[in-house]
Amino acid sequence: MSEDLYQNDLLRLAAEARGTGRLQAPDASVTLDNPLCGDRITLDVQLAAGRLSALGHEVRACVLCQAAASVIGRHAVGETPARLRAVAGEVRALLKPDGGPATPSAWPEIAAFQPVAAIRSRHVCVELPFKALVAALDAAAPEGGDA
């Protein structure tokens, strides 16, 4: 498990999350605490023409959480809120202990989180940025509403 966990992939992803920084004028901004460790992520979104047009985040957390935030930072801009909610669902499914193989995703790095499935206490680390993303989208572009 953790042997796999702390491979270059995740560490590189985590390192690259650094300094993503905040947006100046976000449409929505969400801060989530991880009650289990006290870590915190703040995520800003901006939308234009029904798609995510800009993203910012500040992460004070572990490697897993930073790596997850980094994946979002890499791929989320340009996607529709619906697509992003679907990706968050894929991540949740991937972590289910008996969730079977991950749903194929257009975001290849998500597969790197597969080993976390076996470690329940760390699921929240990976999920936190996705939860923050969905919460920010909910605020900026309510499901079913027009953004």
Next chain:
Amino acid sequence: MSEDLYQNDLLRLAAEARGTGRLQAPDASVTLDNPLCGDRITLDVQLAAGRLSALGHEVRACVLCQAAASVIGRHAVGETPARLRAVAGEVRALLKPDGGPATPSAWPEIAAFQPVAAIRSRHVCVELPFKALVAALDAAAPEGGDA
């Protein structure tokens, strides 16, 4: 234990406790509940010339408690408060699991309670009337005070 407990001695004592009844004008009257079973004893005392001159009680309780009240009813009148407090102490000592042989008492029936020592949950049955007696004396003739 209970083989011994429910011998004729205790049963006879209990039977004779019946109808002891209340005093018309007690100097003090005390009602005690046994929280463990909900049983209740009310005990009245009258004092004259530094001695117990009359006693009444009403007992709604088990055989052990009635027998103890009966012993009191038999012997207490005419005794000094100090002596009665000492007898109550003897009963407490008798019930101590490792209290050794009972202190010799001028009230021979007290020995009949010896088998109760082994049954902790019933100590309170025997002690209740003695506690009520001491409480009534405390009210009517405070220790160290002149009655």
Next chain:
Amino acid sequence: MTFQPEALPAALRRQFPLLGRTVHGQPLHYLDNAATSQMPQSVLDAIANHETTARANVLRSVHFLAEAASAAYEESRAECARYLGAGVPEEVVFTSGCTGAINLVAHSFGDGRGPGDGRGPGDGLGPGDEVLISELEHHSNIVPWQMLRQRRGIVLKALPVTDDGRLDLTHLPRLVGDRCRLVALTHASNVTGAVTDVASVVAAARAVGAKVLLDGAQYAAHGPLDLPALGVDFYAFSGHKTFGPNGVGVLWARGEILADMPPFLGGGEMIRRVTIEATTYAEPPHRFEAGTPPIAQAVGLGAALRWIRGLDQAAVQAHLAALTRRLLDGLAALDRGRGLIRVIGPGDLAARLPVVSFTVTGAHPHDICQILDRHGVALRGGHHCAQPLMDRFGITGTTRASLACYNDAGDIDALLAGLEDAMARLRVGTGASGLSNP
């Protein structure tokens, strides 16, 4: 597979190490199951196995043992949810016991957050709001509401009891009024065995928007439940009466109610973020589980409920009904029409648990129990923590036999033989017993 009722206990008994012991040189006849039931080997093993392979604190550490302990703890929660027919494990809160669970509701639901619109579950109860209990409740479902009355000025009402020891539901229309906020009743009486007609209670409560709490301390041992179908809002029970360990119990509550309730106890594990100035709280169920929970005990409770679910429920119920019949018939035979032995509880076996309380004129319950103990028969005498019910019947206590699936005809017969001896010793019916009670 259906057991013959007579084959049932022999197979079951072997699973309970304690039942093999003797007391006072007699085989043990354990008939105090309503107080505490015994634990099967599989539950003992589950606890020992947890303590020797997976003992750790839960929820915060990431090491192997902590992962294992957290997984075992949360799986027990899921097992409890399955047993109760609950939608999701998050509706199951582990408590210290049934009493702890009811007190939690009295505080978190009862005191609430303070001023609100006065009708939301998290808004608490205030002066004039009513809680309906009954005269046959266990003290654990009376005292917490009296304390709430003292804190919040609520009005406490009590449903009367019929002469055969059932809730008198004909009074529901009178007692469940507009100000009623909660109906808190036992699912089955620990004294009379009477099972509550939940549907009628729920209907009356729903009509005025009141919530319903069931005290399942007695009922929960008798097989899996479907709480959403019952339509109640809160359900409480204890591990030690359901073939599980002491020190653990469950409060089940509807998710939307829990979500709206403030926490009760404060401490570790129930927070989101703490500063000296202010604290925010975790989501249910953890919001209600302050401090290190009873981990090994929850694991044991999960194993116990799994064990119950493995029983042939119909066979167990038929067996217990037959034993209850045997006991009731035996008591009648012993009485020989003298009217000395009086059973307090419904005669209809379908509407009662195998819990049989009786009084014997001229013999005190504790004296009876003490003599029965020499026969190896474990009964309970006294008020059974139901003093208002005793007052209702003008007595101070009863003698109670309470059966579990592992009891057999031999247990009943030993009780009856012992009772005959006790009545003789205590000279019941001779006019010479001279005992003033009951």
Next chain:
Amino acid sequence: MTFQPEALPAALRRQFPLLGRTVHGQPLHYLDNAATSQMPQSVLDAIANHETTARANVLRSVHFLAEAASAAYEESRAECARYLGAGVPEEVVFTSGCTGAINLVAHSFGDGRGPGDGRGPGDGLGPGDEVLISELEHHSNIVPWQMLRQRRGIVLKALPVTDDGRLDLTHLPRLVGDRCRLVALTHASNVTGAVTDVASVVAAARAVGAKVLLDGAQYAAHGPLDLPALGVDFYAFSGHKTFGPNGVGVLWARGEILADMPPFLGGGEMIRRVTIEATTYAEPPHRFEAGTPPIAQAVGLGAALRWIRGLDQAAVQAHLAALTRRLLDGLAALDRGRGLIRVIGPGDLAARLPVVSFTVTGAHPHDICQILDRHGVALRGGHHCAQPLMDRFGITGTTRASLACYNDAGDIDALLAGLEDAMARLRVGTGASGLSNP
């Protein structure tokens, strides 16, 4: 008999079945004792023996098993009293844990009976009355007082912490004023290991008539106490951190204080007499033990304290000091003067428990712990339920090793080797780790 420090753990370890297990193919190095300590065979046996020979409910039945269970339960209370140096067993209240014990005080002492002269222990606290805690308290000794603040309008003050993680008692005169009613502090920090100078605290509190509560969750495992000599009024601790079971804890309080305190939870066993109209309560300790208590768990706790008392305390303390030294020296060696590893806690071994918290620049505690887990080393990372202390040091968490008497040099060396590996994997100090935390 004095053990050689090196011989000590080998003899002790054999008594702990769980310590023989492996994790991820590695021998287990259990260094999370401050979260939960392991149970020796004698405690496991005491519990199993109780459950299979004396299981019954306590206090109300008169049958053999109930007598045996009640005796075992009350003997455990006496054992707790002996361990604490308490005058009488009646000063020992069994609770669900340390958190349960502190909440009990917050409610029974804090809320009290209502209007009184405002200075009696049973009169409760009111607006403007002060409770002093500290910045290094566990959430279990913070949140209950915040909740009391919300209920009663008290003022909550917090003693600051020194740079080496001790209570800064120089602020006592400023913070313990005339309105101070209670000083509630930990006996030893679960993060920094610092042991509180109780005498100074008690002197300051006495001067203004305030009571003193010590949270003994961490300290209690380290040997018998003499609470009357310490001069405190309340003491709380948990079974699972003192080599005993989950689901049980103790509140000790001076008899005269308990006598004057109203009950907290309502239910069975804590009453004198119940009617629907009004209820009167039993004497302490039963007044505070509503419902069926954690019987088998109390029996286990008694066995655990007996086990601790059987240890050579001086040898254990010397052994643990030596291991703590080895750990601190090893961390310094690993750091090689780079200032990456920072220990938060006193350097003086005499004033601390064997609980060592540290941060590693550029590495998150949970990542460190996860990697250490593959080495078989069980550590705890995170805020340790002490977020205000984390805020004080501007961090979100630490990595913590906490030792018990059964730990040995091999455990420390495995930790150090594992930490070296973790630092390499996480590229600590290479400037390339890129991790923003801490």
